Amino acid sequence: RKEVEQDPGPFNVPEGATVAFNCTYSNSASQSFFWYRQDCRKEPKLLMSVYSSGNEDGRFTAQLNRASQYISLLIRDSKLSDSATYLCVVNEDAGGGNKLTFGTGTQLKVEL
């Protein structure tokens, strides 16, 4: 089983739609979680951290379910500019450092 798994998509949605992505992780000792966004042929950029209580940043909401070992990202009122690949990242404390493992990414295409 992969350490961090995501549905690769693509998710093709109309502008204005609400879309949700899930990400599961295998290591129950994982400590922190993040969502990154990657545009084509560019480096990933942090979208938001994921807190235990859930957190919201504008149209984006992130949730963590430790019992079921998954995190989610909800995007409301999708814009064309939201088209990108969304990567979840799981952080394990490894010998004093951070071992940061990425999921394979979920591709989102927002269409007119």
Place this chain on the structure above:
Amino acid sequence: SQTIHQWPATLVQPVGSPLSLECTVEGTSNPNLYWYRQAAGRGLQLLFYSVGIGQISSEVPQNLSASRPQDRQFILSSKKLLLSDSGFYLCAWTPGSGELFFGEGSRLTVL
């Protein structure tokens, strides 16, 4: 402010040739450093990470190696490249929070 820079940005190498990618972080001390690879249309695969000078953890057995000769310098190397080594190589650092800051990436094509 902290910056991260990696080079070269693009390279085309024949099979069997050596490789050296360099990454430098400025403006911070004792960062955790990472090398990731992204094959075309795939996710990021963690290759190596380092918590300090001379300390390297390898995640995937392969013909690549990494070294950290200075606190701010992280080098990815290979003695003999394979076709399967083609991909987008990304260096990154974290101040310890888990948030990663990436370099611009190095696109390697092995022919």
